[in-house]
Amino acid sequence: MGRKRKRIVRTKPIPTLPTVFDCPICGTGKSVHIDVDRKINIAVIKCGKCKVQASRPIRPIEERVDVFGDWIDELLADENDNEDSAGSSAID
Numbered sequence: 001m002g003r004k005r006k007r008i009v010r011t012k013p014i015p016t017l018p019t020v021f022d023c024p025i026c027g028t029g030k031s032v033h034i035d036v037d038r039k040i041n042i043a044v045i046k047c048g049k050c051k052v053q054a055s056r057p058i059r060p061i062e063e064r065v066d067v068f069g070d071w072i073d074e075l076l077a078d079e080n081d082n083e084d085s086a087g088s089s090a091i092d
């Protein structure tokens with residue numbers, strides 16, 4: 001009969017990656033939250049201010065910050081597309 005030894009479990013320091021981001025749509029700081037569902041590898045991006053919402057696939061190696069970066073790239077690409085088709089738009 002072996003006695004159960006109490007194991008001291010040391011918690012590794014987890015590097016803190018940003019989980020909230022500045023919204024590129026309404027410009028509010030730290031209003032964008034990204035929920036990641038690792039079971040289905042989907043990330044849901046939501047802004048608490050302007051309620052913009054997007055979901056996109058996430059690779060297992062990716063973090064929220066990567067998803068956010070990809071999303072921004074996509075938004076910028078869309079913007080460029082719109083400019084091309086609609087000509088010059090006067091959005092301040």
Ligand SMILES: [Zn+2]
Nearest residue numbers: 023026047050
């Ligand atoms: Zn927003």
